[in-house]
Amino acid sequence: MTTVPEDGLAAMGPEAAGTDGPRPVLSVRNLVKHFPVHSGEVIRRRVGDIHAVCGVSFDLFQGETLGLVGESGSGKSTIARCVLRLHEPTAGSVRFGDIDLLAQNRKQMRRLRRELQIVFQDPYASLDPRMTVDDIVGEPFRIHGLKDNVEAETRELLRLVGLNPEHGNRYPHEFSGGQRQRIGIARALALEPKVIVLDEPVSALDVSIQAGVVNLLEDLQERLGVAYLFVAHDLSVVRHICDRVAVMYLGRIMETGTRDDIYKRPSHPYTQALLSAVPLPDPVAERGRVRIVLKGDPPSTVAPPSGCRFRTRCWKAQDICAEEEPALVDRGQGHPSACHFAEVEEVV
Amino acid sequence: MADLAHSPVGAPKPAATDEMVEFGVAATSQWRRVLRRFLRHKLAVCSLVVLVILVLASFLGGSLIAYRYDELTKDFSSAPSLRHWFGTDTIGHDTFAQVLRGARRSLIVALLVAVLSTSVGALIGVLAGYYRGIVDLALMRLTDLFLTIPSFVVLLVVSARYRGESGNWLALSLVIAGFFWMQLARVVRGIFLSLREREFVEAARALGATDRRIILRHLLPNSLGPIIVNATLLVGAAIVTETALSFLGFGIAPPDTSLGRLVAEGAVASRTRWWLFYMPGLYLVLISLCINFVGDGLRDAIDPQQNRVRA
Numbered sequence: 315m316t317t318v319p320e321d322g323l324a325a326m327g328p329e330a331a332g333t334d335g336p337r338p339v340l341s342v343r344n345l346v347k348h349f350p351v352h353s354g355e356v357i358r359r360r361v362g363d364i365h366a367v368c369g370v371s372f373d374l375f376q377g378e379t380l381g382l383v384g385e386s387g388s389g390k391s392t393i394a395r396c397v398l399r400l401h402e403p404t405a406g407s408v409r410f411g412d413i414d415l416l417a418q419n420r421k422q423m424r425r426l427r428r429e430l431q432i433v434f435q436d437p438y439a440s441l442d443p444r445m446t447v448d449d450i451v452g453e454p455f456r457i458h459g460l461k462d463n464v465e466a467e468t469r470e471l472l473r474l475v476g477l478n479p480e481h482g483n484r485y486p487h488e489f490s491g492g493q494r495q496r497i498g499i500a501r502a503l504a505l506e507p508k509v510i511v512l513d514e515p516v517s518a519l520d521v522s523i524q525a526g527v528v529n530l531l532e533d534l535q536e537r538l539g540v541a542y543l544f545v546a547h548d549l550s551v552v553r554h555i556c557d558r559v560a561v562m563y564l565g566r567i568m569e570t571g572t573r574d575d576i577y578k579r580p581s582h583p584y585t586q587a588l589l590s591a592v593p594l595p596d597p598v599a600e601r602g603r604v605r606i607v608l609k610g611d612p613p614s615t616v617a618p619p620s621g622c623r624f625r626t627r628c629w630k631a632q633d634i635c636a637e638e639e640p641a642l643v644d645r646g647q648g649h650p651s652a653c654h655f656a657e658v659e660e661v662v
Numbered sequence: 663m664a665d666l667a668h669s670p671v672g673a674p675k676p677a678a679t680d681e682m683v684e685f686g687v688a689a690t691s692q693w694r695r696v697l698r699r700f701l702r703h704k705l706a707v708c709s710l711v712v713l714v715i716l717v718l719a720s721f722l723g724g725s726l727i728a729y730r731y732d733e734l735t736k737d738f739s740s741a742p743s744l745r746h747w748f749g750t751d752t753i754g755h756d757t758f759a760q761v762l763r764g765a766r767r768s769l770i771v772a773l774l775v776a777v778l779s780t781s782v783g784a785l786i787g788v789l790a791g792y793y794r795g796i797v798d799l800a801l802m803r804l805t806d807l808f809l810t811i812p813s814f815v816v817l818l819v820v821s822a823r824y825r826g827e828s829g830n831w832l833a834l835s836l837v838i839a840g841f842f843w844m845q846l847a848r849v850v851r852g853i854f855l856s857l858r859e860r861e862f863v864e865a866a867r868a869l870g871a872t873d874r875r876i877i878l879r880h881l882l883p884n885s886l887g888p889i890i891v892n893a894t895l896l897v898g899a900a901i902v903t904e905t906a907l908s909f910l911g912f913g914i915a916p917p918d919t920s921l922g923r924l925v926a927e928g929a930v931a932s933r934t935r936w937w938l939f940y941m942p943g944l945y946l947v948l949i950s951l952c953i954n955f956v957g958d959g960l961r962d963a964i965d966p967q968q969n970r971v972r973a
Binding site for chain 2: 395398400423424425427428430431432434435436439440441442443444445453454457458483485487498501505
């Protein structure tokens with residue numbers, strides 16, 4: 315079947331990968347991020363590393379949304395920050411168009427930040443409490459020396475994200491969570507970036523507010539053609555907004571494909587387990603369905619299991635899983651899956 | 663009266679507001695908001711008024727009243743009266759004139775100490791907290807070193823060296839300031855260590871903000887509260903330290919005087935000639951109190967989340 319290009323770990327593009335499709339706006343290859351673990355108070359000794367991200371590769375194309383899902387500690391947010399170099403990756407490459415982001419010095423990187431923006435998870439922590447909304451949304455212009463007409467631009471941005479421009483002289487704490495997240499989005503949009511990393515942008519919001527923000531994001535994408543890297547743990551939101559999805563576990567991509575590949579034809583046991591936990595709106599179906607309950611907790615990221623990382627909780631695990639790490643390739647199910655025994659099974 | 667409303671005085675008003683909207687600068691409007699919130703803080707405003715009066719009196723009052731601070735009048739040890747508001751001492755100095763002169767010295771020393779040690783402490787705290795690592799290690803060990811030095815001994819030695827010289831107030835303030843910055847450095851470092859991990863700082867970095875901008879626009883404004891409180895406490899502490907030194911005879915050299923010296927000299931006579939002790943004492947307390955209230959009001963005014971207005 316279709317083979318995955320290069321290192322065999324790349325997530326497939328919207329069109330069949332391997333062909334000369336459109337060039338990705340952001341491409342990540344074999345990204346590795348380790349955080350050192352120290353012991354002792356006075357004499358600090360490095361006792362090990364947290365393996366937050368271990369060789370992750372994916373492409374993001376213009377105007378599309380790639381979802382990165384997984385449970386806490388799977389490395390999703392670390393990837394988001396590595397892409398923007400808010401964390402320095404330990405190894406791997408991050409390319410924005412033709413530019414190797416990791417090769418840029420601080421000054422060059424500052425200029426490139428116009429093209430890559432981020433919206434954070436917690437709208438209460440991501441806005442400076444001492445600045446007015448006008449100052450917050452206008453700050454990107456001031457940082458990049460685009461001083462003329464900041465006021466008008468700011469008003470326009472606030473209108474764009476559905477806020478009243480008259481409220482620009484208020485402080486963040488005077489707004490609700492959803493409104494604050496809109497302020498964060500307006501700030502990210504200010505410099506018209508090509509890529510926006512959305513680090514769990516709605517998980518801190520009420521369900522009723524989530525819909526509004528998600529719709530706003532979709533709307534903006536349609537109008538501005540920006541690409542989203544959407545980090546989330548909420549599978550229903552991801553299903554709603556993402557074109558393609560990559561499922562992560564312990565710093566590795568387990569399975570990747572289009573939205574329908576993942577939701578209708580999941581082939582990795584972990585994906586199947588995740589999907590079986592998504593609540594169904596229909597109570598009859600909800601009661602009747604089989605839930606895959608995983609045993610135990612995710613293993614330590616300091617010493618991840620040998621072979622397949624998921625084998626310690628997998629019901630399909632065999633000897634080979636401990637010995638050989640399964641490659642993220644298509645084994646006949648139509649999209650890449652990192653499981654020796656990948657098999658499509660409809661769950662939802 | 664009636665034509666006042668139609669008078670040309672009222673006419674330019676709308677034009678002025680238009681202008682404000684058009685040229686409204688974000689930075690100035692923010693300070694205008696701070697000012698408005700400060701003005702709502704009644705106690706702070708009253709304290710500021712009293713403080714301004716006290717400061718003006720200390721600096722200008724000496725030339726307005728009938729006696730000079732070093733003049734010997736014919737009234738010895740007279741109680742407060744219309745002629746001598748604060749009474750006189752045993753050799754006929756007018757206490758009011760002396761208090762004004764003393765307050766002038768004390769205020770200069772206190773403000774100098776507050777400004778110097780706040781700047782040094784904040785700078786060291788900012789550098790240590792923001793850059794961490796080796797910078798933090800070096801600056802904090804330096805801070806520890808200063809904390810372990812018995813400051814009063816050094817103060818005594820240095821003031822003994824300058825004892826009796828007329829310009830010794832400057833040396834005195836520098837040395838006091840040199841031992842007053844450590845606490846603030848620690849506090850600011852702590853605040854910066856926690857603030858720099860906050861998401862709004864990460865957001866600024868993601869926008870391409872420089873370290874300078876992050877420190878000046880995001881981190882410092884968010885740590886101003888504790889810095890101001892610390893600075894106002896320092897003013898009080900500096901006055902007290904100067905008083906203590908003067909009490910021991912190491913402070914401001916006569917014929918110059920300070921509130922500390924006056925209190926120290928008056929303390930001996932506090933039972934028989936109470937005005938020699940209580941008048942400069944009250945003046946001292948009033949100054950410290952006002953500075954602390956003003957500091958409180960400033961802190962609340964700068965914090966936009968502080969909506970509570972105290973009477």
